[in-house]
Amino acid sequence: MKTVSRILVAFVLVLSLLQTSCRKEEFEFVGTPPEDGLSSNSTVANLLIRTTLKDGSIDNIVDGASCFSVALPLTVIANGNTLTITDEDGYDEIEFIFEERDDDDDILEIIFPITLIFADYTEEEVNNQTDFDAFVSSCGGENQVDDDIECIDLIYPVALTTFNTNSERFNSFSIVNDKVLFNFITNLDKNDVVDITFPLNLLLSNGDELQVFDLQELENSIADASNNCDEDDDNNFDDDDCQGCNEDEIKELFLSCDDWIVDSLRRDNMFLQTQYEDLSFHFQENDILVVTSSTETFTGNWFVTEAADNIIQIEIVVPGLEDFNGVWDVNEVALVNSQGKVNLLAGNDRLRFANNCSN
Numbered sequence: 001m002k003t004v005s006r007i008l009v010a011f012v013l014v015l016s017l018l019q020t021s022c023r024k025e026e027f028e029f030v031g032t033p034p035e036d037g038l039s040s041n042s043t044v045a046n047l048l049i050r051t052t053l054k055d056g057s058i059d060n061i062v063d064g065a066s067c068f069s070v071a072l073p074l075t076v077i078a079n080g081n082t083l084t085i086t087d088e089d090g091y092d093e094i095e096f097i098f099e100e101r102d103d104d105d106d107i108l109e110i111i112f113p114i115t116l117i118f119a120d121y122t123e124e125e126v127n128n129q130t131d132f133d134a135f136v137s138s139c140g141g142e143n144q145v146d147d148d149i150e151c152i153d154l155i156y157p158v159a160l161t162t163f164n165t166n167s168e169r170f171n172s173f174s175i176v177n178d179k180v181l182f183n184f185i186t187n188l189d190k191n192d193v194v195d196i197t198f199p200l201n202l203l204l205s206n207g208d209e210l211q212v213f214d215l216q217e218l219e220n221s222i223a224d225a226s227n228n229c230d231e232d233d234d235n236n237f238d239d240d241d242c243q244g245c246n247e248d249e250i251k252e253l254f255l256s257c258d259d260w261i262v263d264s265l266r267r268d269n270m271f272l273q274t275q276y277e278d279l280s281f282h283f284q285e286n287d288i289l290v291v292t293s294s295t296e297t298f299t300g301n302w303f304v305t306e307a308a309d310n311i312i313q314i315e316i317v318v319p320g321l322e323d324f325n326g327v328w329d330v331n332e333v334a335l336v337n338s339q340g341k342v343n344l345l346a347g348n349d350r351l352r353f354a355n356n357c358s359n
Contacts, residue, residue, distance in 0.1 A: 037163070037193035037215075038185075044219040045185050051222055052182040053119040053148035056139075061091050061098075062108065063132075067139035067146065071115040071123070078108050092334035096341065099350070100264065119148060120186075121179050151205045151229035152222055154181070159197035166191040205229035206310075207246075245312050250330055251304045253342070254283035257357035263341060264352035267323055276323075281353065291318055314344060324351065 038045055057066040062076065062085075074085045078097045083090060098106040113127045116135060126132045158175040166189075175181045188194070202210040202221055205228065212218045254260070260281040265273040282290040283302055291298040300318030307313050312330040328344035328351055335341075344351040 037195050039193055040185070040188035040190055044215050044222075045188070047149070047219060047222040047226075049182060049185050050147050050226075051149045051152060051154065052178040052185075054117060054121055054178065054182075055148055055150050056117075056119060057150075058088065059091055061094050062110070063136060065136045065139040068116045068118045068135065070110075071117050074114060075111040076108055077111070079104070079106060089335050092332075092341075093336045095332075096334070096336055096352075099343070099352075119146070121182060149222065149226045151227070152210075152225035153203045154178070155201040155203055155209070158200060160184070161195040161197075162188075163193050163195065164189065164191050165193060245310075245330055245333065247304050247306045247312055250312050250314070250333070250342075253333065253340075254302070254304075255285065257340065257355040258282050259357060260353045260355050262351075263354035264343075264350060265323065266348075266350045269348070272323055279321075289316065289318060291321060296320075 038048075054069065055066075056063075056069045059069045060066060062074070063070055072085055072087065072090075074090075076083055076085065076094065078094045079100075081097055083093055083097075085091065085093075094108065110129070110132065112129070112132070113125055114132070116124045116126055118124070124135070126135065156176050158181065160173045160175060162171045162173070163169075173184065175184060196215070196218075199211045199213045200218060202212060202218075204210060204225060210221055212221050260283065262273050262276045262279055262281075265271070265276065278293045280292050282292070284290060287301045287303055289300045289302040291300070298318050298320050300316070300321070302317075303315040305313050305315070307329075313327050314330060315327045316324050318324060326346050326349075328346045330342065331345045332343040333341075334343075340355045340357065342353045344353075
């Protein structure tokens with residue numbers, strides 16, 4: 001019996017060594033050895049946490065606070081118009097209502113209860129205006145220095161494998177958004193090492209994509225981009241909506257639809273759109289612009305150029321339609337209630353086109 005026992009013990013020891021060897025080989029097969037993987041509290045891990053924090057400034061037209069956002073769906077009353085906001089396009093809908101006139105006070109009423117979502121994705125239910133105002137005050141003023149990095153984003157999904165040096169266990173994950181990645185990294189155990197499947201694709205604030213092939217490149221790219229854009233943590237919803245627009249995209253937008261109408265026109269503090277309700281603008285190739293009404297046809301030109309500071313401008317020259325002529329800055333491109341709208345500014349003057357095309 002003693003001989004049999006010794007044989008069994010030896011067998012168990014050999015089996016244990018084989019399992020340990022297989023685990024080590026499996027990690028090496030995955031790619032990155034433990035000492036070179038992503039670990040908690042490393043520089044690149046902290047940069048990833050800051051990159052995946054939830055940006056609360058996207059709905060400042062609703063809450064006026066950049067340290068949290070309001071969960072959707074949300075019901076508001078904007079200048080007497082009841083709206084149910086189900087996605088980010090709804091913020092544009094509020095903005096267009098506010099822009100209808102510049103000689104009034106814009107009033108937004110929030111229908112409670114609502115849920116606030118903070119930068120770390122924790123949530124708080126708010127049942128009344130008084131409590132809501134207290135949370136807004138706690139955020140401080142506009143353009144406060146914060147931890148979130150908004151000038152670069154990861155393009156998902158991201159594939160990860162974890163190895164726990166204590167338990168020697170492996171787990172594989174497919175990360176699908178910022179919230180999942182934030183929670184994943186912040187909950188890493190000190191014994192966890194993460195093997196990221198490279199290359200990773202990153203999106204810069206100007207719309208360019210960047211590919212990185214290892215952790216050092218990832219760390220350098222996030223660090224370099226961290227302060228390379230305006231994070232727009234203010235309450236001026238009308239200042240830079242078309243950042244990232246380019247000349248070709250704007251031109252293609254107007255050419256893609258043959259049915260543009262005047263949605264708003266203000267010149268010298270006078271609202272003139274009702275005078276031109278029957279006009280249809282046809283932006284054509286070779287800078288030709290044809291404007292028709294039920295009784296007349298006007299022919300002129302339109303030119304799209306890129307000015308300083310990446311501002312896209314449209315020059316309109318149509319004899320007989322002087323209220324539209326001039327050089328306009330492209331301020332905003334949005335989809336509101338399935339209707340495409342383009343907002344143009346020239347000093348204090350505003351021209352907004354809308355289309356009825358499905359694209």
